[in-house]
Structures are given as structure tokens and as C-alpha cells.
Amino acid sequence: MTLRIGQIDYANVTPIFTALTRNFSTASYTFVRGVPSRLNMLLAKGDIDLCPSSSIAYAKSPEQYYLLPDLSISSIGPVKSVLLFSRVPLNELEGCTLGLTTDSDTSVNLLRIVLARSHGLSNRFERTSLPLAQALEAFPAILLIGDAALRGGMDGRVAHVYDLGEEWFRFTGLPFVFALWIVRREAVEGKYGEVAALLSQLREAKRIAYDSYESIAATCEEEHWMGRERLVDYWRCISYDLTPFHLQGVKEFFRHATEMGILPREPAIRLFPES
Numbered sequence: 001m002t003l004r005i006g007q008i009d010y011a012n013v014t015p016i017f018t019a020l021t022r023n024f025s026t027a028s029y030t031f032v033r034g035v036p037s038r039l040n041m042l043l044a045k046g047d048i049d050l051c052p053s054s055s056i057a058y059a060k061s062p063e064q065y066y067l068l069p070d071l072s073i074s075s076i077g078p079v080k081s082v083l084l085f086s087r088v089p090l091n092e093l094e095g096c097t098l099g100l101t102t103d104s105d106t107s108v109n110l111l112r113i114v115l116a117r118s119h120g121l122s123n124r125f126e127r128t129s130l131p132l133a134q135a136l137e138a139f140p141a142i143l144l145i146g147d148a149a150l151r152g153g154m155d156g157r158v159a160h161v162y163d164l165g166e167e168w169f170r171f172t173g174l175p176f177v178f179a180l181w182i183v184r185r186e187a188v189e190g191k192y193g194e195v196a197a198l199l200s201q202l203r204e205a206k207r208i209a210y211d212s213y214e215s216i217a218a219t220c221e222e223e224h225w226m227g228r229e230r231l232v233d234y235w236r237c238i239s240y241d242l243t244p245f246h247l248q249g250v251k252e253f254f255r256h257a258t259e260m261g262i263l264p265r266e267p268a269i270r271l272f273p274e275s
């Protein structure tokens, strides 16, 4: 049976998907590309079976999903692609309304937690799909993720840029898990063998990817706008693992989100049942 797999439209997943498609037959897979907020919606509706997507999407409906073990998109310190661009220093944002990308479900909540709990700031937020320069005319600061954040970071024209992976690490000393590999329970029931086979391929793809950043960067589309060296530096900031240390970071994020009323309760972490 075909597995419908969501693929985030950003450079962050390129090493994993490149290693997967180069090394395994993907004839029984359909890849559906999109930004994380769209993939979260397709997953919730059952239009895809699984995808790496916003960790908060799992937390909002844990009864619908399992998590694939050993896999994530995380950082232990700076991430380079989840950035708050600001016209003024952070401490001058007190009371301001800030712009939030429409692409994200996790990082927008990470920003709320970091501003309120690490910096003691109180803010309002508004979603916007304006590009960086226009967003900064409408708001004193804007949160961007993925390739838009990478491009904004390279541009270098914004006065103050805050990396939320780094902010979280300074606040908690823990990894921040932006995306988890989330699989629908229905898919686990109806396509168990296919999901198990994909998991084993993804574990191998991750191992291969870690050793192949240079060759993947040499042939991927992002090389044209980011350059090889910058891409490799970026991927070295990302951890694709899900260790007990990462899970501590996940739980800490969910705990803060619950205390702030973003989640109704702290979800149990349920991993895909391997036999």
C-alpha cells in the first residue's frame, strides 16, 4: 500500500529526504510538499499518513498519533532558521504587537514562551504573510522560520536578530525539538509493515546524511541561493536525533506550553510500537 509522506518545503529536511530517495526505492511512497502549518493540517485531516512536522501538532492531538523514534529536527543551541528579526533590542519590545509567520505552529509558541518566561516581556501577536522588509514596516519585530529565515539572516540588513534555538538553550540548557516525525494511528493500524520499513530506511538515511553533507550540498537546489559552505554549516547546527536528552527538551516545552494555557494538558509521549 502507498504511504503518503509529508515533506517540509525547507532546506532543513533536504539531507534526510535526499539520502532516503538516493538509497532506497520510493516507488510505494507519495511525497506531499508544504510548509509545516499546511502539513499539520493535512495530517490532522488524514490526507497524509506521516510527516516530520511541528512538535506542538502532536501535543494538541496525541490520541491521534504516534511518534517515530530516533528522529526529529532539533537544535542544541543556535538553529539559524528560526529567527526573530527586530528593529529594536529585545528589551524594548515590551507591550508591542509582534508579527508571526503563517508557516509555523511550534516556533510561534516557542517565541511566546521565551519572551514571557525568559525575558519577562508581555506582548501581543498577529499572523502575517508579509515578506521581511514589509513586515518590519508593519511590526517592530517579526518571527520567520525555514528558508525565509535563512534568507533574512543572510541579508544582514536587520538591526537585531535573535535565534530561538539559542534563546531556548540559554533558558533551559536543553535541545529544542522543532519537528517530530508524526504518524497517524490509522496508518499504524492499516499500514504497519510499510511504516516499520520506512522507519528503518529513515534511520539508515539519517546515518548516511550525517556523513554526506558535502555531496548533498553539491547537488541540491538550495546550493544556488545559499552556497555549499553555508548549507553545510547550517546542517551541522541541526540535530536529526531524538535521544532521551531531546525528549527532556520536548517535555520541558510541553510543560511551559501547558502552564501558559497553549495546551490543555501535558501529552504523553507515545512512540511507534516496534515489535
Ligand SMILES: C=C(O[C@@H]1C=C(C(=O)O)C=C[C@H]1O)C(=O)O
Binding pocket: 008, 010, 012, 036, 037, 052, 053, 054, 055, 073, 079, 081, 082, 103, 104, 105, 106, 107, 108, 145, 146, 147, 178, 179
Ligand atoms: C528548524 C525549523 O523547524 C521547523 C519549525 C516548525 C514550526 O515552527 O512549526 C516546524 C517544522 C520545522 O521545519 C525551521 O523551520 O527552520
